[in-house]
Amino acid sequence: MTDRDFQEPSGAVGNGAQHQPKRSRLGQILAERPEARFRLSRAIGSLLATVLVAIVVLGLLRRAQLIRDRLGSPRAVPLPDLSAAGDDQPRPSAGVPDSAAR
Numbered sequence: 001m002t003d004r005d006f007q008e009p010s011g012a013v014g015n016g017a018q019h020q021p022k023r024s025r026l027g028q029i030l031a032e033r034p035e036a037r038f039r040l041s042r043a044i045g046s047l048l049a050t051v052l053v054a055i056v057v058l059g060l061l062r063r064a065q066l067i068r069d070r071l072g073s074p075r076a077v078p079l080p081d082l083s084a085a086g087d088d089q090p091r092p093s094a095g096v097p098d099s100a101a102r
Contacts (some may be wrong), residue, residue: 023031030037 026040030040
């Protein structure tokens, strides 16, 4: 390979300085304060984890709704009539001494 293989297109020939894209605000901050890279990576990781958890929860809620929609209506279950048993006073348990008997 020769130097001609690495030459820029004819429209980019200029004073010889390489054209670099303008840095974003985030790139400027990281260039000024490289120690902030760790905090930034943790913040982005936390944000991604929060988004992932939210997506999973929404998926589970959607699945639960689909399962509930497939189920039939609840069955009527007859409950025993407790008022016909007699008095409404609680009965002492067998083997437990009554506190009034002392």
